[in-house]
Amino acid sequence: MNRTLRIGTRGSALALAQTGHVADALREAGATVEIVTISTPGDRSSAPIAEIGIGVFTSALRDALANGEIDVAVHSYKDLPTARDPRLSLAAVPPREDPRDALVARDGLTLGELPTGAKVGTGSPRRAAQLDALGLGIEVVPLRGNVDSRIRKVADGELDAVVLARAGIARLGRTAEITETLEPIQMLPAPAQGALAVECRVDDVDTEHLLQSTLDDSASRAAVAAERALLAALEAGCSAPVGALADVVEDLAEDAADGSTQVVLRLSLRGVMATEDGDLLRASATGDLTAAEELGRALAAELLDLSGHATASPAGRS
Numbered sequence: 001m002n003r004t005l006r007i008g009t010r011g012s013a014l015a016l017a018q019t020g021h022v023a024d025a026l027r028e029a030g031a032t033v034e035i036v037t038i039s040t041p042g043d044r045s046s047a048p049i050a051e052i053g054i055g056v057f058t059s060a061l062r063d064a065l066a067n068g069e070i071d072v073a074v075h076s077y078k079d080l081p082t083a084r085d086p087r088l089s090l091a092a093v094p095p096r097e098d099p100r101d102a103l104v105a106r107d108g109l110t111l112g113e114l115p116t117g118a119k120v121g122t123g124s125p126r127r128a129a130q131l132d133a134l135g136l137g138i139e140v141v142p143l144r145g146n147v148d149s150r151i152r153k154v155a156d157g158e159l160d161a162v163v164l165a166r167a168g169i170a171r172l173g174r175t176a177e178i179t180e181t182l183e184p185i186q187m188l189p190a191p192a193q194g195a196l197a198v199e200c201r202v203d204d205v206d207t208e209h210l211l212q213s214t215l216d217d218s219a220s221r222a223a224v225a226a227e228r229a230l231l232a233a234l235e236a237g238c239s240a241p242v243g244a245l246a247d248v249v250e251d252l253a254e255d256a257a258d259g260s261t262q263v264v265l266r267l268s269l270r271g272v273m274a275t276e277d278g279d280l281l282r283a284s285a286t287g288d289l290t291a292a293e294e295l296g297r298a299l300a301a302e303l304l305d306l307s308g309h310a311t312a313s314p315a316g317r318s
């Protein structure tokens with residue numbers, strides 16, 4: 001392909017860093033690329049995400065892609081709405097970064113070392129619910145803004161700690177500032193956290209093929225598909241904060257034909273959902289790598305069942 005591919009990105013340091021990696025990989029594969037920065041309402045507003053709505057960071061990029069202003073859009077996967085955009089193809093999910101959340105605290109402290117009453121900043125209802133459930137006596141304080149400004153609130157002494165996605169900190173080359181990487185058993189990340197979504201127009205098959213063959217990682221794609229299917233199913237039945245994490249694991253299977261034992265890859269999915277009373281419901285399941293979305297939906301049904309919302313009508317996320 002000898003045309004120049006215009007790759008659209010938001011203008012934040014994080015978005016530029018992750019788009020830069022995608023551009024480098026495409027250049028290495030011989031493509032000619034150009035980076036186009038697109039400002040989104042999410043970048044211009046400082047209101048809580050819950051007020052301005054899901055998709056604030058991604059819909060302007062998607063429109064620019066559908067209109068032909070750009071040829072490729074790079075998103076943080078977890079910022080995408082769960083509904084498919086029929087104009088676009090999710091051409092690649094590159095190898096995922098560490099999906100876990102991370103604590104950046106003053107004086108090198110871990111969560112367990114924070115004193116009672118310590119102020120911990122996060123704007124995410126999912127993180128807040130899981131922090132509260134740990135019963136540490138810390139005070140969760142609402143917080144928004146880019147990675148740099150959030151970390152600065154700790155350096156300035158305004159907060160004792162903040163919780164952020166480890167992947168975002170890593171992409172900015174600042175992992176040295178992390179004081180604890182939170183284990184999924186205490187803090188399940190957002191569905192698709194740490195993964196990128198690389199899109200092109202649905203009818204641009206040359207670009208779709210280039211992106212898929214150069215960037216796509218099938219294990220990351222399957223894990224994220226399971227987590228997002230769980231999220232989509234829960235969004236339809238309740239408005240609770242949701243965490244989910246799928247890992248590709250090795251399992252032993254007996255070959256039906258000759259009885260020999262073989263190593264097969266499977267998906268292990270964990271999910272968490274907060275109830276209105278602030279209790280956490282947790283469940284886990286494993287399934288075939290080739291049936292990721294079914295696994296996500298089955299685990300969502302189990303969580304809804306546990307919550308007593310199994311027959312709730314679609315309500316969307318609030």
Ligand SMILES: NCc1[nH]cc(CCC(=O)O)c1CC(=O)O
Binds near residue numbers: 076079163164192194
């Ligand atoms: N909602 C903002 C956002 N979108 C993606 C990331 C981090 C990188 C990622 O998860 O891919 C962040 C920052 C954060 O949650 O700390």
